[in-house]
Amino acid sequence: MKKLKVFLALNKETKMLLVESYFYLAWARVLKLASFSKVAPSLGNQMDETSLELNPETRKTLAAISQSIHLMSRYTFWESECLVKAMAAMKMLEKRHIESTLYLGTAKDESGKLIAHAWLRSGPFYITGKEGMERFTIVRKFAKNV
Secondary structure, eight states, rough: HHHHHHHSSSOHHHHHHHHHHHHHHHHHHHHHSSSSHHGGGGGGGEEEOOOOOOOOOGGHHHHHHHHHHHHHTTTTSSSHHHHHHHHHHHHHHHTTOOOOOEEEEEEEEETTOOOEEEEEETTTTTEETTTTTGGGGGEEEEEEOO
């Protein structure tokens, strides 16, 4: 009940961004169920990257999208881990005509088992998946130029 009161007290713009995040997290989760070879073309130009240059006009938008994705991923009743968050944030940035690069990496955990991770970058900022990304070797990347 307390969380609902907090949500209702937010300004309209923030509420809309949170609802949009929830929607795109659901959309990304459905996409994750499909064959990756069918989904990959929609992620952008394979093995390409977008610019690392800072666009000061997008800084606030990038922070707001990152925050809303991280927050809403805790409230989904489905798994909303790194790939789902990265795809959802990429779609939200695309909608706002902001370019981004989605990275897919692999590594081995402490027991030697292969693990994977995904993260999203726009300009010099990491929108999702920054935590732990340095442990992973990039195996694929997708640039979404808009």
